[in-house]
Amino acid sequence: MKLSEVQDNMQKTIESTQRSFNTIRTGRANSALLDRVMVDYYGTETPLKSLANITTPDATTIAIQPYDRGSMGQIEKAIQLSDIGLTPNNDGQMIRLNIPPLTTERRKELVKLAGKLAEEGKVAIRNIRRDAIDSVRKQEKNHELSEDESRNLQDEIQKVTDEYTAKIDELLAAKEKDISTV
Structure with a gap:
């Protein structure tokens, strides 16, 4: 496995x-909140963003305007069943989601969730590192690389791993700050 592959x-x-x-x-209202919402549209799980125009008219509202008004019920149901914790308001033309201010307790839960997601990212990076180092050791064992080359490559892989782990920590810090900002 090449270093560029590891970085990619x-x-x-x-x-x-x-x-x-x-x-x-x-x-704050952000249409990305609905990225994971899947709607049962005529028996097929379909992403909400492909069934409706999603806009944020102001900082506390997400407006969902379905391309097919007949799908409003399914969209509303999918939002209620999702884990975003918002109640849809259907006026027959569009669905509105009002984003209430977060409570301190909810902020703490979201910070924990962000930490969990960051840890999953770090685990994935460590798995990539493990696979790359195993590949290098295998090449060394097969005499495709010298011990010095192997050691240098492993050190490079570790440096790249540390760099990307730090990037995840930066993303987490920014997200925690974003969540904690009232």
Whole structure:
């Protein structure tokens, strides 16, 4: 496994972690909150964003305007069943989600959730490191690399791992600050 492959895989993990963070509610309206909401649309699980226009008219409201008004009931039901903790208001034309201010208790829960997501990202990065180091050791064992080359590559992989782990820590710190800001 080449160092560039390791970096690419770790970068993908960072991006995945960032996407996960975007789905955590922070007290401000953000259409990314609905990214994971799947709607049972004529028997098929469909992402909400492909069934409706999602906008944020102000800092505390998300407006969902379905392309097909017949799907409003399913969209409303999917939002209620999702883990975002918001109650949809359906006026027949569009669905509105009012984002209430977060309580201190809820903020703490969200910080814990962010920490859990960050830890999952770090585990994924460590798994990439483990696979890369195993690959290097295998090459050394097969005499494709010398001991020195193997050691240098392993050190490089560890440096890259530390760098990407630090990036996840930075993302987590920023998200915690975002959640904690009233």
